[in-house]
Amino acid sequence: MKLKKVISALLVMTMTASLFAGCGSKTEDAPAATEDTSTEAAQTEEEAPAADAEEEPAQVEEQVLKVAAFEGGYGADMWSEVAAAFEASHPGVTVELTIDKKLEDVISPSMKAGDYPDVVHLATGREAALTETLTKENALLPLTDVLEMTVPGEDVKVKDKIIPGFLDTLATNPYGDGVTYYAPMFYSPCGLFYNAGLLKEKGWEVPTTWEEMWALGDTAAAEGIALFTYPTTGYFDAFTYAALASAGGSDFFNKCMTYEDGIWESADATKVFELVAELAKYTESTTVANANNDNFTKNQQLILDNKAIFCPNGTWLPGEMAEAPRADGFEWGFMAIPAVNAGGSGCSFCWFEQMWIPAAAENQDMAKEFVAYMYSDEAAQIFAKSTAIQPIAGVSDYLEGDNKMFYSIYDNGATAVMGGFAATAPVEGVNMLDTLCGTVNSIVSGDKTVAEWQAAVEEASDKLRAAME
Structure with a gap:
């Protein structure tokens, strides 16, 4: 993982096929001293093609995913931990994190120059109104297909993991056309x-x-x-x-x-x-x-x-x-x-924050994968340690004391209202x-x-x- 700068990773591969091929050619030169020895040589020659056919390790594509996140009251450490967990489950991906309490001031200059983050965690309603500005400019990527994705590491779709009501609101579908552009994050009922x-x-x-x-x-x-x-x-x-x-x-x-x-x-x-x-x-x-x-x-x-x-x-x-x-x-x-x-x-x-993908993001496919990962049990448990609670069904299972009661409200049948x-x-x-x-x-x-x-x-x-x- 990379915080503010990219740390390069080297992939080391061991080429075993040529070693097997070399051993096979040596057996052809071995003297046939006895019948048994000849039989062993023949068996070795027969085994050699199988060794040659052994698959080489698949090469992993190196990717850098640029994630910009607002540092609110939950702190920055949880983002570092969740980024490391995402990298561990996605070999070859390096997450470049930008975290700041005044995130707009940090990323806006680069965005104006055409250098966009791949994923942004930044809610509406802030004074700088960066999220609203990009929305008015139609500069966000639709996330409807993300809702149909399977949560990484699980066997459930994103839309089925999110608490009912969170995706049927102007706070996630800002144009009122049923298309989701804001992924709901960290809520407070x-x-x-x-x-x-x-x-x-x-x-x-x-x-x-x-x-x-x-x-x-x-x-x-x-x-x-x-x-x-x-x-x-x-x-x-x-x-x-x-x-x-x-x-x-x-x-x-x-x-x-x-x-x-x-x-x-x-x-x-x-x-x-x-x-x-x-x-x-x-x-x-x-x-x-x-x-x-x-x-x-x-x-x-x-x-x-x-x-x-x-x-x-x-x-x-x-x-x-x-x-x-x-x-x-x-x-x-x-x-x-x-x-x-x-x-x-x-x-x-409930009040909640939002995550979105700029339409100009360079690594859109992996950005969608990262957004889907936000609703995994693994990510939710990391966030919950900082009391940042994700709007996913059963989230109260990770909580204790009064927080468990507060965040069980939707598990107990209440309808979530947002916007x-x-x-x-x-x-x-x-x-x-x-x-x-x-x-x-x-x-x-x-x-x-x-x-x-x-x-x-x-x-x-x-x-x-x-x-x-």
Whole structure:
């Protein structure tokens, strides 16, 4: 493996066939002293052709695969280890790694000069927007055929290894045409966190439907415990995305994300607005006052103190509250957003990173092989040691403790929801997330009605649709 520079490898071959041929010619010169000796010579001569026919070791083509990876919170060591493992299973391949926290600054100059990495691990949503820029320029290689490849070293196709839902989203199919250009990497599911110890102590069942949720809310209220709180309204993005997908499915969700005319006034959207309004009635009374960047941990503390049961958040919450005091018997619990429709499955929105192949990559075939390898058990276990969790079925088998519970959410039947609002040119005075999520405080406080909220979201959607890039 090569980090930042290529280390040359030499292939040594032993040519045994000529040695066998030399031995064969010597036996012809041996004197026939006795009948037995002659017989031995004849046998040796008969064996010689078989030795000559012995196959020589196949020559391995030397290749250099240039991989550029963003160095996030998981560190750089895992990339070195996974590259070494890939080289070990692919003789003749040398992985040239470029890893940096400001990856765009490192690789962009070379790319402008026509020297592209073969594989790039770099998510959307970053300030430099390199991934988005190449997407707009149609400069990425389709990965649909990678999904049909067999995972290296295994007997399963890539598409069958990836958790359902990860390949049916604008976050992997950026053009909305069903063609995958971004391979999903390293995910963090979001959902409702709660004190499992409290529910056990009280004998309360974890609700699986919103009807059961409201019933639990009434029961808890009788004991002075609120059903719900939230850190800030910003955390309603993941909550609302999951609820939208549950209400109308992935196609409906994508229409919401691309500002389709009238979509926010539809029956499925109305279900979500009304659900949040009902949840507002069960929200802990101090939540709105502390739902800001200075005091949000006070709202998170409510579930540790058994003053509220559920709080929407991501898998970083336990670490964020690791030093906070908590009630005796506290035990983290985590669940998906219950199904909006009767008989449906719960949904969990998740954030994830992306890997892609530039259309100008020189070694495209081996690049595809490397992307497919990312979903192998071997690679997943290497990444998991750094808490970088791959979106593959059964990944929770590699995990322990709370992480095992958090990342089992999709193994336990929840549908993964991914994606976000389509990019647009700036529209003065319009912020879709602020209109959709920021208004929740006003719904909880009673300052705005659901009808006013829904109309404002539709109006913002109309303005952004005209500005879509």
